[in-house]
Amino acid sequence: MTIIAVASIVTAGLTIAMGSIGPALGEGRAVATALSSLAQQPDAASTITRTLFVGLAMIESIAIYCFVVSMILIFANPFWNHVIAQVAGK
Amino acid sequence: MHLSPDEMIFWQYGLLKLNGTIVFTWALMLVLTLGSKLITRNLSTGLERSRWQNLLEIVVSAIERQIKDVGLRHPRKYLPFLGTLFLFIAMANLGTIIPGYEPPTGSLSTTAALALCVFVAVPLFGIADLGLRRYLKSYTEPTLLMLPFNIISELSRTLALAVRLFGNMMSGVMIIGILLTITPFIFPIVMTVLGLLTGMVQAYIFSILAAVYIAAATHTRGSDTRGSETDLRPAPTP
Numbered sequence: 625m626t627i628i629a630v631a632s633i634v635t636a637g638l639t640i641a642m643g644s645i646g647p648a649l650g651e652g653r654a655v656a657t658a659l660s661s662l663a664q665q666p667d668a669a670s671t672i673t674r675t676l677f678v679g680l681a682m683i684e685s686i687a688i689y690c691f692v693v694s695m696i697l698i699f700a701n702p703f704w705n706h707v708i709a710q711v712a713g714k
Numbered sequence: 715m716h717l718s719p720d721e722m723i724f725w726q727y728g729l730l731k732l733n734g735t736i737v738f739t740w741a742l743m744l745v746l747t748l749g750s751k752l753i754t755r756n757l758s759t760g761l762e763r764s765r766w767q768n769l770l771e772i773v774v775s776a777i778e779r780q781i782k783d784v785g786l787r788h789p790r791k792y793l794p795f796l797g798t799l800f801l802f803i804a805m806a807n808l809g810t811i812i813p814g815y816e817p818p819t820g821s822l823s824t825t826a827a828l829a830l831c832v833f834v835a836v837p838l839f840g841i842a843d844l845g846l847r848r849y850l851k852s853y854t855e856p857t858l859l860m861l862p863f864n865i866i867s868e869l870s871r872t873l874a875l876a877v878r879l880f881g882n883m884m885s886g887v888m889i890i891g892i893l894l895t896i897t898p899f900i901f902p903i904v905m906t907v908l909g910l911l912t913g914m915v916q917a918y919i920f921s922i923l924a925a926v927y928i929a930a931a932t933h934t935r936g937s938d939t940r941g942s943e944t945d946l947r948p949a950p951t952p
Contacts, residue, residue: 674783674922681919685874688881695888 636694643690800921807913820883829876840931
């Protein structure tokens with residue numbers, strides 16, 4: 625029982641830690657590129673901003689998936705419920 | 715601390731439960747329908763307008779312009795669906811400034827329902843615009859080999875729409891909940907402001923993505939240059 629708790633908490637931490645590296649780098653690149661293209665073409669600001677927001681949402685959703693998985697591991701862990709049901713059944 | 719407004723139960727009779735998600739969704743529906751009914755009751759075409767009519771005109775014409783920018787040529791046809799999506803999600807997320815309110819979009823049931831609406835509406839709009847044969851043919855667009863991938867992308871983007879909105883709103887509530895136990899004085903207010911911004915951005919993104927999907931379904935790829943693909947291309951350098 626304890627080992628499941630330890631494994632879930634450590635995995636939740638690892639999930640959000642590793643899962644946020646990629647989106648962070650990606651969002652940084654996207655914003656930097658959008659800023660430089662805004663500086664080159666201020667007229668196209670509305671198009672660039674819209675595309676940037678949609679793209680950022682796409683990139684960010686990866687981090688959000690990791691967050692949801694770690695929240696499931698901590699607050700709604702299926703293995704945890706299984707173990708509790710087994711212990712209660714004994 | 716609870717994960718979603720599903721766990722706030724107001725009233726229960728046997729299996730029938732009235733949880734926070736349903737109650738707040740009904741309240742929002744009431745506010746939205748009654749509000750627009752009251753405002754549009756006496757519209758005027760002259761220069762003398764009520765301030766509420768001005769507000770609604772700004773909102774509707776801004777949504778219409780955004781839909782047009784995505785590449786849909788007749789925005790009036792898509793305005794009811796996309797505008798309703800945007801207004802509902804925006805109101806649901808902005809309601810967090812009211813104490814005791816929890817956004818119904820912080821529950822996976824609401825966001826899954828909204829994403830399913832988009833999932834059903836995209837083929838309907840596509841068939842209405844192209845006809846059944848040409849719409850089905852657009853699934854095999856580059857080659858026949860791409861058929862399974864097109865179907866998978868249709869399903870996975872629905873899942874992504876639902877989980878993205880849910881994750882963002884749930885994380886906002888969660889962060890405020892955690893911060894209240896650590897630094898309960900000023901900092902949660904700052905995060906609430908950030909949550910309002912995220913909520914508006916998410917509402918915008920949800921409806922813009924729905925518009926992009928509809929635009930992709932109503933234009934055959936390749937034959938039309940004003941599809942959604944042109945929007946995601948980087949701007950040409952001078």
